[in-house]
Amino acid sequence: MRTLSIALLVLAITGCETTSGTGRKTAAERAEEIQRYREQQAAEQEARKKAIAEGRDPDEAVREMRAALKPATPETPATPATAETPATPAAAPLAPAAPALPVGPRTGMFGLRASLLGNTLGLGESAGTSSTVGIRYFFTETVGVDLDAGFAYASVGETSLTGLSLGLGVNAYGGAPGKALRPFFSLAGSLAQVGAAKTSTTAVTLAAGGGLEYWLAPQLSVSTSLLLGLATVPNGDTLAIGTFRPGLGVTLYTE
Structure with missing residues (x-):
């Protein structure tokens, strides 16, 4: 109390x-x-x-x-299990970018080519123009082979000559790989059937020289060259030596 x-x-x-x-x-x-x-x-x-x-x-x-x-100590409630955080999905790997094609000659390249406004072999009063179409294939990064078919026109005095030709050439390229402008040495031979009025004759030409080819894009180039040639007619006594320019060449390449 x-x-x-x-x-x-x-x-x-x-x-x-x-x-x-x-x-x-x-x-x-x-x-x-x-x-x-x-x-x-x-x-x-x-x-x-x-x-x-x-x-x-x-x-x-x-x-x-x-x-x-003494009251019993209440049990501590179990800590609820933490929900597992879902794994972040791995980012899809980016597709590798396609490597840019280099310019210049490449092994295995195949091209369709054309040559326009060229000058045929001529001496003295003879002169003419020629155009060809053909194919080119690179066996290595420096050596390519051309196979061409062409049409030729020439005039000797007052006589006009026309003909068809088939040529084979080998080009050896110089300069640094990957450069757009590449010099080349060319060795070529052709067989032409030339006619005037009702007569025709066969001419064989061998030529050597050089030129430049410029790649505007990995699959497109332009070229020009200057060659020294020797032309002869096997069935006659005609022999001609001179220079001729195959003209402006355009080649569209594929792999």
């Missing part, structure tokens, strides 16, 4: 609430704590008396009572 009276006196002095280190408590909450304390003290006294009557240690009886009254 004395303890309860002191607690009530404190409540009256401090108003209706007290302050503890953990927060603010109302007077009702404080009174409930005091009541629980009183009940616990009474229960301990009762346990001591009962233990003495039974011949047991009163302090041990009090400890057993406190242990029985």
